[in-house]
Amino acid sequence: MERLIIKKLEKWKNSPYRKPLILKGVRQVGKTWILKEFGRRYYDNVAYFNFDENEEYKQFFETTKDVNRILKNLMLVSGQKILPEKTLIIFDEVQDCPNVINSMKYFCENAPQYHVACAGSLLGITLAKPSSFPVGKVNFMQIDPMTFTEFLMANGDENLVAYLDQIDELEPIPDAFFNPLYEKLKMYYVVGGMPESVLMWTQERDVEAMQEVLSNILDAYERDFAKHPNISEFPKISMIWKSIPSQLARENKKFIYKVVKEGARAREYENALQWLVDARLVHKVYRSTAPKLPIAAYDDVSAFKIYLVDVGLLRRLSRLAPTAFGEGNRLFVEFKGALTENYVLQTLVTQFEVTPRYWNQLNPPYEVNFLIQRENDIFPIEVKSETNTTSKSIKKYKELYPNETKLRIRFSLDNLKLDGDMLNIPLFMADQTDKLIGIALQQLNKERRTH
Known part of the structure; x- marks a missing residue:
């Protein structure tokens, strides 16, 4: 399966400022596979060391900080050859190996000729701890579940990907492309972007096997919750996790602790929630009080929404049957468009550096699903799960912030078009x-100049 992150990895390999790489991503998102595949394509050989399977390897990092000695020991014990520039060294499952992570400092300073990449599933948690971390001595990269584009490629729909890639004008998508893309998006909602789930669907067309894969991944995450150093947090993490579908099924999707457990207080559950955020199993989207920069300065930290790392996992966790496939728009509308919102957030997170926010006001109630920062502009985004797209909220937002609103964006099942300053993007x-x-911005600037 083709993963677009390989281009970033190639850039890393060729950069004159290359440092050891730390690849972050949740369990089963394809970290090991992509590093091995990258090594296979771009290096003479790969030296792979898994610290979960071979705990004894950790000792080589405990006794010395001398990179050459560490490498010599690893070569002798594994029988793998390691050559500067020509070998990709992969250290896998390093989340419980502070000495290995710390050694990246010495690789960076004393042996930059070696190409090293580290991966691990709960690295976000490890890195959130203030240990002796090699600050400034590593490059970070994040691998997320497969995007809809990657899903299309895996499904053999390169023609659709090529069509989307070459679009350079805001004109309606012809039915010959619109209809199949819409159908494939329904499939993506059901399957999600976890590579093994995608494989079961695209190669085997086996719905039961795909369901089982998603269940197994959810089980593996549950087992990971138990790895929390404070054992009393485990049930709380689990309860928050299981409450996410019901949080998103509400009309107002703001996270409410009482949905987790009757009488639950924020201070009892904050740490458990933060663990899920650090693990990047969930995305936390704060309410913004105003569309101004820096965006974080206007966060209302008491109000936020929680989305899952992957839309397929959300569907499985919500116990929604895959049969929703065949039922028209039902899949998009199912539990108040939560799948659609989750899907949109997932793709925004991969495209924009700053985590999206949302905006609302209570009396009378208005809500804009997401605010994104692109360069130095903030854009309001509305997500509609159908073709019925009248919307008061995004209109109200523009009335309140006319100068900050260069362009408004709406995702829906309507066709691609720019209507005044409203850009409608089909969900696919x-x-x-x-x-x-x-x-859209280029087009609007052109129109302003001619008027």
Whole structure:
């Protein structure tokens, strides 16, 4: 399966400022596979060391900080040869190996000729701890579940991907492309972007096997919760996790601790929730009080929404049957469009550096699903799960912030069009958001100049 992160890895390999790489990503998102595949394609050989399977390897990092000695020991014990520039060294499952992570400092300073990449599933948790971490001595990269574009490629729909790639004008998508893309998006909602789940669907077309894969991944995450150093947090993490579908099924999707457990207080559950955020199993989207920069300065930290790392896992966790496949728009509307919102957030997170926010006001109630920062502009985004797209909230937002609103964006099942300053993006084009905003802004600037 083709993963677009390989281009970033190639850039890392060729950079004159390359440092040891730390690849972060949740369990089963394809970290090991992509590093091995990258090594296979771009290096003479790969030296792979897994610290979960071979705990004794950790000792080589405990007794010395001398990189050459560490490498010599690893070569002798594994029988793998390690050559500067020509070998990709992969250290896998390093989340419980502070000495290995710390040694990256010495690789960076004393042996930059070696290409080293580390991976681990709960690295976000490890890195959130203030241990002797090699600050400034590593490059970070994040691998997320497969995007809809990657899903299409895995499904053999390169023609659809090529069509979307070449779009450079905001014109309606012809039915010959619109209809199949819409159908495939329904499949993506059901399957999600976890590589093994995608494999079961695209290679085997086996719905039961795909369901089982998703169940197994959810079980593996539950087992990971138990790894929390404070054992009393484990049931809390589990309860928050299981409450996410019901949090998102509410009309107002703001996270409410009482949904986790009757009478639950924020201070009892904050740490458990933070653990899930650090593990990047969930995305936390704060309410913004105003669309101004820096965006974080206007966060209302008491109000936020929680989304899952992957739309397929959300569907499985919600016990939604895959049969929703065949039922028209039902899949998009199911539990108040939560799958759609989760899907849109997932793709925005991969395209924009700053985590999206949302905006609302209570009396009378208005809500804009997401605010994104692109360069030095903030754009309001509304997510509609159908074709019925009248919307008071995004109109109200523009009335309140006319100068800050260069362009408004709506995701829906309507066709691609720019209507005044409202850009409608069909849901299956969400991966192209950044590019489409660029085209829309150019068009608006052109129109302003001619008037």
